[in-house]
Amino acid sequence: MQSSDAEPIVRIRDLKKNSVNFVLENVDLSFANSFRRVMIADIPTVAIDMVEIETNTTVLPDEFIAHRLGMIPLVSTMCDEAMRYTRDCTCEVRCQYCAIELQLNVACHEANTTMHITSNMLEVVPTNKPGSYGSYDTDDGGEELAKRVENFGHPIGKDDPDVPPILICKIRMGQELRVRCIAKKGIAKEHAKWSPCSAVAFEYDPHNKLRHTSYWYEYDARAEWPLSENAKEEDPPRDDVPFDYNAKPTKFYMEVETDGSLGAQEVVHKGLQELQTKLANLILGLKPEPPENDAFQSGAGAGGGALGGQPNGAHDSSQLGGWGMPPPMASGGSAWSPPRAAGGAAGGAWGSSPARTGGGGGGGWGSPAAAPWGAPAGGSAASGSSGGWGSPAAQGWGSPAQQTNGWNVG
Secondary structure, three states: OOOOOOOOEEEEEEEOOOEEEEEEEOOOHHHHHHHHHHHHHOOOEEEEEEEEEEEEOOOOOHHHHHHHHHOOOEOOOOHHHHOOOHHHOOOOOOOOOOOEEEEEEEEOOOOOOOEEEEHHHOEEEOOOOOOOOOOOOOOOOOOOHHHOOOOOOOEOOOOOOOOOOOEEEEEOOOOEEEEEEEEEEEOOOOOHHHOOEEEEEEEEOOOOOOOOOOOOOOOOHHHHOOOOHHHHHOOOOOOOOOOOOOOOOOEEEEEEEEOOOOOHHHHHHHHHHHHHHHHHHHHHHHOOOOOOOOOOOEOOOOOOEOOOOOHHHOOOOOOOOOOOOOOEOOOOOEOOOOOOOOOOOOOOOOOOOOOOOOOOOOOOOOOOOOOOOOOOOOOOOOOOOOOOOOOOOOOOOOOOOOOOOOOOOO
């Protein structure tokens, strides 16, 4: 039984340009499966995403050809650093930093000849800005262009005699295909055409000691179900050993095969980096956030908070307030809310009831004693009530008889 604290071990059994076979040990089943899924669906590549068909006189419809063009793998070495996502780019539609333009212009002029249109006929051309202004400033400040390899964005195996090209369609004399393609960066979670892997084999427990698989058989499961090559790495089960319900797999046999857009070694490295990033973001999200200092909260003393006010709207009548706090008045009130006097013509605050005194005091807004807006001055001479706005006795904003407790007091 291996210790659970043992460090992970990776043993490479076979390494080629587009495939790698290795054994992963001392990891959990969930980690190994997550690693497999990340390599399939979370590593960015470049693929044709938009096809503009100018002429198509072939026997295939436009949608069929566009789909076949999108599935052609393109060279995507260092794609995560050499190209931007369209959603992260600052351009309006597309530019040389987030798109690669390819053109295909083929026509058959020979009689009794069937021409094969293949991926080798796709030509990468400078990306043009859509619209009347089709040029770019080469000194845009982007570093992506410097990180691209020489054949970045080209179909895999282009001009390589050892790699057969991918067939798009066949045409006869008089038929023509003229298209313009825009390749963009993406991942296989959006569409399978962005997956760098054509297959990822994943196996553990080749002898089925853990009984995670139920074999259908007629007479003998061992005879009818042949073992894989990975079974040579482990000892066969013994009939005299009782079944262990707590046993867990610790050895995983993986084989990664790419479509050529990325090398097998780069897929494995990028997969580990992507999985590490996902786990780091998860751990960061689970950590409790430290309490942040509220800029509007104040400490002890007369200085108040950062902006001179009290926390959460509280105020001290003995201090000058900050935002939203009027200066105190000698009579105990404030400029916004004058105190209710015991008598005379003192008025209440906004919307408050008038002072019930012997002399008829004017109420606040909406009070019974308040004159309506624009009403003529004509209150009782004995009570001293005033009229509305614009009247000679009005005590409103900007009137000649401003009171010291109103707004706009100099």
